[in-house]
Structures are given as C-alpha cells and as structure tokens.
Amino acid sequence: MSPDQVAAATVLITRLARGPLTPDALADARAVLAGRVPGTVLDEAAERALLDAVDPLWSRGWTPRDLVEVVRRRVGASVAPLAADLVAVDAARRPATWVRVDTPPPGVPLLTHWRARPGVDGLAAVLRLVATILALPPLPEVPPEEPDTSGIDPKVLARVRGLLAKAESTTFAEEAEALSAKAQELMARHALEAAAVTGVTETFPTAGVRRLWLDAPYTSAKSSLVHQVAGANRCRAVSLDALDLVTVVGHPTDLDTVELLTTSLLVQAGRAMAGPAGGSRTRSFRHAFLLSYAARIGERLREAGEAAEAAARAERGDALLPVLAARGEIVERTVAELFPRLTTKRFTVGNTAGWRAGREAADAASLRVGREALHD
Known part of the structure; x- marks a missing residue:
C-alpha cells in the first residue's frame, strides 16, 4: 500500500x-x-x-x-x-x-x-x-465555559435533579407540580443568593454559552419553551432551526437552571400529550399544544422569578439590583457579539383545542418560588 x-x-x-x-x-x-x-x-x-x-x-x-x-x-x-x-x-x-x-x-x-x-x-x-x-454550516464560535466559582452547592444540584426525575416519572399532575415547584424554588433562590455574594467580578467579563439540541418532532415549537425558560432565568436563547439547535447565553448558574428545567419540562409535556388529556394526535394540535405550554410556563416562571427577587430584596435591600442589571448587560453584549444579525420569528396557531390543552398541561407543571424550599 x-x-x-x-x-x-x-x-x-x-x-x-x-x-x-x-x-x-x-x-x-x-x-x-x-x-x-x-x-x-x-x-x-x-x-x-x-x-x-x-x-x-x-x-x-x-x-x-x-x-x-x-x-x-x-x-x-x-x-x-x-x-x-x-x-x-x-x-x-x-x-x-x-x-x-x-x-x-x-x-x-x-x-x-x-x-x-x-x-x-x-x-x-x-x-x-x-x-x-x-454539509454542516459554520456556527458562531463558542468560548469554553468558564468554571463557576460562585459557590454553587453540588448537593443543591443533586437534589434538584432528583426532584425533577420524580416529577418526570409520576403519573399524578399534582405531584409533578409540587416536585417541579420545589426544584425551581431551590435553583432560583440559590442563584440569587450566589449573585448577591459574588456580585459582578472580572471572573465573568462575558456570559457563559450552552448549546441545547432538541429532538424531533416539533423542534420549532419546543424551541419556544427553551426561550421562555431562558428569559425567565436571566438568559437569552437563540434558535437555529435548520439544526434543531438552541444556544443559551447567561451566567453559569442560570444556565444550569435552564438546562435542567427545559429537559424536565419537555419530558412532562411529552407525557401530557401522550396521556388521556393530550387530545388529538394531529400535527396542528401538538404544535399548538407545545406553543401554549411554553407560553404558560414562561408566565409562571416569570411570576416565580419576581417572587424570588422580592424575597431576596426583602433580605438584602436593593444591593442585588445593580448586580443583576450588570449581569444582564453582560448577557446582552455576549449575544450581540456572537449573533450580530438576529431576526425575530413569529408562530401561528390554528388549533384552539391544542392551545387550551397545552395551557392546562403547563398549569399542572406550574412552578412557584418560596424561601422555605431551601430548608425542607
């Protein structure tokens, strides 16, 4: 040879x-x-x-x-x-x-x-x-994710993963709601406490970047859920539909929250669609279901985030606000550097029954925030 x-x-x-x-x-x-x-x-x-x-x-x-x-x-x-x-x-x-x-x-x-x-x-x-x-197109170059030195407790992450695993496996909507709520409570409270302690330092001159790959079918509708979860956790999401890929930009602790919650909520959405309450199996129904589910989850997560911030401010005063504002500016700057030519995508929904069923499923997976979850 x-x-x-x-x-x-x-x-x-x-x-x-x-x-x-x-x-x-x-x-x-x-x-x-x-x-x-x-x-x-x-x-x-x-x-x-x-x-x-x-x-x-x-x-x-x-x-x-x-x-x-x-x-x-x-x-x-x-x-x-x-x-x-x-x-x-x-x-x-x-x-x-x-x-x-x-x-x-x-x-x-x-x-x-x-x-x-x-x-x-x-x-x-x-x-x-x-x-x-x-045939693969180029992607924006993602810098290696810096290790998170904010003092995140591995025990908290382990407990969150355990709660979400139970939420995914249960067949009772009320139990899934309670388990998902407790997971969000833990992560939201921990992230805000870590932000208050570490502030904004030169350790994070740019935000972290995490790529999330979505499984077919309905990846476009599923990407809407990633955007909602990311936005509610102080992150930005950018979709590349041609590759079923969503890039999430944010602080490492918030990225962990987005990845854990998105994975769990997608599992719960799939189970809800497959169950008796899932209704029709047509494409239009399931597309509408997932978009409605994502929109309602976004509403609930924003409510939870506002409650968490209010609790943190009651304890620490307004010192947390400039920290969160500075981190938000870092996230926006990083997004602009990675994706200088972003466009906005709009969805249309043509199945009322699917939209209604998706909202009901999101209510069953609703998420609340409370300080007591850290000490349960």
Whole structure:
C-alpha cells in the first residue's frame, strides 16, 4: 500500500460522499470502490477521508458533542457511535486541546473496527458521515465555559435533579407540580443568593454559552419553551432551526437552571400529550399544544422569578439590583457579539383545542418560588 494509493482512494471516497446516498447510489459507490481500490487500501483511505472532513470543523464553531448530536439526528443513532469514535481518533492529534476519550484499538482503522460490529454497514456509515460533515454550516464560535466559582452547592444540584426525575416519572399532575415547584424554588433562590455574594467580578467579563439540541418532532415549537425558560432565568436563547439547535447565553448558574428545567419540562409535556388529556394526535394540535405550554410556563416562571427577587430584596435591600442589571448587560453584549444579525420569528396557531390543552398541561407543571424550599 503506497501513500499515493491511499491519497487517491481518499479523494474518491470524498467525491462519492458528495453525491446522493440513496440505496442505489450506495450500491454503485460500493461497486466503484471495489473495482478501483484494493482491499488493503480502503480502510486506511476511509479513515483519512473522515479525518480530512472533520479537521476544519472545529475552526468553524463546532464541538465534538455538537457533531455527535447532529449525526444522531440527521443520520441516525446507529452512526452516532462512529462519529464519537472519529472524535476520539482525531483527539489523539490534538493533545493540547482535547480531552482523551475511549478510542478504537491503536493502529486499527475506523472502518476495520466497525466491520467487526454485527449488523453494521461500515462503508455506508463512513460515506454518510463524511457527507454529513461536509454539509454542516459554520456556527458562531463558542468560548469554553468558564468554571463557576460562585459557590454553587453540588448537593443543591443533586437534589434538584432528583426532584425533577420524580416529577418526570409520576403519573399524578399534582405531584409533578409540587416536585417541579420545589426544584425551581431551590435553583432560583440559590442563584440569587450566589449573585448577591459574588456580585459582578472580572471572573465573568462575558456570559457563559450552552448549546441545547432538541429532538424531533416539533423542534420549532419546543424551541419556544427553551426561550421562555431562558428569559425567565436571566438568559437569552437563540434558535437555529435548520439544526434543531438552541444556544443559551447567561451566567453559569442560570444556565444550569435552564438546562435542567427545559429537559424536565419537555419530558412532562411529552407525557401530557401522550396521556388521556393530550387530545388529538394531529400535527396542528401538538404544535399548538407545545406553543401554549411554553407560553404558560414562561408566565409562571416569570411570576416565580419576581417572587424570588422580592424575597431576596426583602433580605438584602436593593444591593442585588445593580448586580443583576450588570449581569444582564453582560448577557446582552455576549449575544450581540456572537449573533450580530438576529431576526425575530413569529408562530401561528390554528388549533384552539391544542392551545387550551397545552395551557392546562403547563398549569399542572406550574412552578412557584418560596424561601422555605431551601430548608425542607
């Protein structure tokens, strides 16, 4: 096997990946490669094509997690592990910037490694993965998230996760409401106390950035929930519908709240739609349901936030207000730097029953804020 053979085969694989990848096209590509590329060259060239495709991705705003997430959604769960293996192999070339993860056996090309898996069409997976990577658009570059030094208590986070897990699993709306409320109480109160203690320091000259990937279907409507939860927790959300991706900008403690609550509330919304109160299964009903659910959740969260701030001001006076105002300015500045050309998207709702059902489900998942939750 000569370097020229591998280079030529790599170019051929990349060219084939740029074409349509229908079942017939995949069969034709397999025949072309079998006729032109010796078996000893194919696996080495396939890995080279993957590494060449992924190499420029990191300078275009993507992260390894983003790649795996988009592959899982666009290509399928069966190919996502290959993307993770590719990230691991690529990481070996970047020891200064990558955290090493489990890799295929040293010296074993990715395609060879994948052929050993039962039921896996390794060559088709390679071609689909190369094609997907080459078609990805650039993303705003997200700086590494700074560690949160605000003194967040891991025990608080652990308790919040436990409360939300119980809220997701219960079949009783009243119990889910109480559990979700207590989780919000803990996070809201803790975030405000941390802000009052740390203030605004040079530790956070810019806000943190977190990317949230949404699962189909109805990702556009689901993104509305992320926007509502983010806005109620002093964050900003920016959607990229083409990739089912929402970028959330805010203080690290608030980002934790947004991610935890959004994940839990989406689970609860899905359960409500699937249950007896979910009503129709038509697309218009469920689209309206999710938009209404998001709007009502936003109302409830804003009420909870106002109550939390009022309680904090009663205890600490107005010293918290300039801190929150300064952090808000940092968030807005970071959003403007990352997304200089934002547009506003408007939704239309054509199903009254879905809107009504979504509001009722949001009431069942309502969230309140109270100081006593920290001491229960």
